Amino acid sequence: MVDIPEPDPLAKLYQRAEAAIPRIAEDVLAAFFARAAGYQQLPPQLVSREISAAIALNLRLYLHCLRERRPPRPEELTEQIGAAIRRAQQGVPLEVVLGTYHIAAQVGWEAMAALAEPDELPELLSSVPGLLGYLSVAVPAVAASYLHEQQTLDAEHREARRALVTALLTGAPAEPLAERLGIPLAEAHTVLHLRLGPPPQSDGADPQLAARTLVRRLHAELPPHTLAAVNHTGGTLLLPADDPGEAPVDGLATALALSERLHLAAGTTLLTGIATAATRAAIPAAVHQATDIADLATRLGRPPGAYQLDDVLLEYQLCRPGPGRERLHRILDELTQHQDLLWTLRVFLASGHNRHQAAAELHIHRNTLNHRLRRIATLTGHSPADPAGARILAAALTVRDFAPR
Structure with missing residues (x-):
């Protein structure tokens, strides 16, 4: 030694x-x-x-x-x-x-x-x-x-990115922040609004740790240049549709594929509303639309997945403010005091106007069903048995359900 x-x-x-x-x-x-x-x-x-x-x-x-x-x-x-x-x-x-x-x-x-x-x-x-x-x-x-x-430095960078996302989502000036971060801003974007179910966790696990882990898994799936404002309950993503120096991309196809990857990575339910913004100035309106689409799909009981405006087009339009919506609201006013008639209308329309099926589901005789349908026509001015009347009543139910006064 x-x-x-x-x-x-x-x-x-x-x-x-x-x-x-x-x-x-x-x-x-x-x-x-x-x-x-x-x-x-x-x-x-x-x-x-x-x-x-x-x-x-x-x-x-x-x-x-x-x-x-x-x-x-x-x-x-x-x-x-x-x-x-x-x-x-x-x-x-x-x-x-x-x-x-x-x-x-x-x-x-x-x-x-x-x-x-x-x-x-x-x-x-x-x-x-x-x-x-x-x-x-x-x-x-x-x-x-x-x-x-x-x-x-990382915390400051994350805060600056969050501020940039907030500026884009709200229509505030974003260019100075982007220049400071060295991020080239695209003009067109695809907007994704995410609705997440509870984070997966084992018995006795720390809920906060499970939430942070979920967010990290989501961020790991995001393409480069994606701007995100996401937590464990959901949030908003901005996908550039025209990255400088890059070939044009199919923003919708990219958004649908990303939504699928995020669903797999999250390990929980994920419902996504998708909208497009042709310019940066249009981003706030697109965010509002994507949020409304996700909200409608959720309230309609749609399964997890990605939804565009066409998927909820009728409900979306019926829920827009205007004299038509107000008139549809009033059509069912007389039925609010008759819950049995209101439920009968729902079941009859849901059955595709099949009287035998509707009567069976309501556990009433078919004659009783016919009597109720006539009363509905009298109180509303629109007959469920008439195709035109049925369309009006179905629209009135949609407005009542998704655009309350």
């Missing part, structure tokens, strides 16, 4: 190494560029000043701690932590930042070995535990500060 001595604070080797720090720092910097592609993208002035100074600082601190036979103290790593924060802000990947510490350790120790005389092998060996001790403290501190800054 090799006996590694304690470092000698007065060792000549350490003194020569400290004097050679400017040259060693240049070698370390050259190794950075040779092995860490992330540093090749940084501005030259940043490299020549800040990073060179940071390398020299780390080398001096290591030798200082080596002589005192201790790891670095937290307050001695202030500059290193500040540099890690700046690398996070500059977009240098964490693995590149941490890798440079190991590059510096290797190149620096090799430089010290080149300076060592044959009789200085004990001093060279004693520098290794100190080097490992230095890295064991400095690297975690730098990683923690980098990750904290990255989380802050």
Whole structure:
């Protein structure tokens, strides 16, 4: 077993190494560029000043701690932590930042070995535990500060994206936010309004964790450039229909395929309303329409899936404000005091005007059904037995159900 001595604070080797720090720092910097592609993208002035100074600082601190036979103290790593924060802000990947510490350790120790005389092998060996001790403290501190800054930047980015989505959904100016985020805004969009069932979870599971997991699964399915305002109950997606530099896409086909993928990823029920906006200014109206479509499909008891305006066209139009809707509302006013007649009308229309089927479902004699139908005609002015009257009464029921006063 090799006996590694304690470092000698007065060792000549350490003194020569400290004097050679400017040259060693240049070698370390050259190794950075040779092995860490992330540093090749940084501005030259940043490299020549800040990073060179940071390398020299780390080398001096290591030798200082080596002589005192201790790891670095937290307050001695202030500059290193500040540099890690700046690398996070500059977009240098964490693995590149941490890798440079190991590059510096290797190149620096090799430089010290080149300076060592044959009789200085004990001093060279004693520098290794100190080097490992230095890295064991400095690297975690730098990683923690980098990750904290990255989380802050990510949170700011998410907030800015949410603000951008909100601006587009409400018709507020969105271009300054998009420019700040570096997001090219399309002119046309397909709008998806999502209605999600409860998140899947096992017995005893944390509901909040299940909700967050559901949202992460949904986001993982979104195509690039999708703008989303989604939580565990649903939300709104904006799919660009004309990405700059890209070939035109079939927005509807893309939306239908995405809805299917989201349904599978969610693991719960998903009902989607789909509308299109030809311009950014039309997005708020399209959002309103997509929301109304999803609402109508839900209230109509439609199964999970994606729905367009054509799928609920009659109900959608009947629910629009206007004199026609008000007149349809009034047609059934006389029946509100006769719930048996109102229910008879619903069953008769739902049976396709089949009197035998309707009577059986109502558990009444067919003559009783005929009597009720005549009373409905008298009270409303429209006979359920007449095709034109039946259409009017069916429309009046739709308005009553989905556009209450």
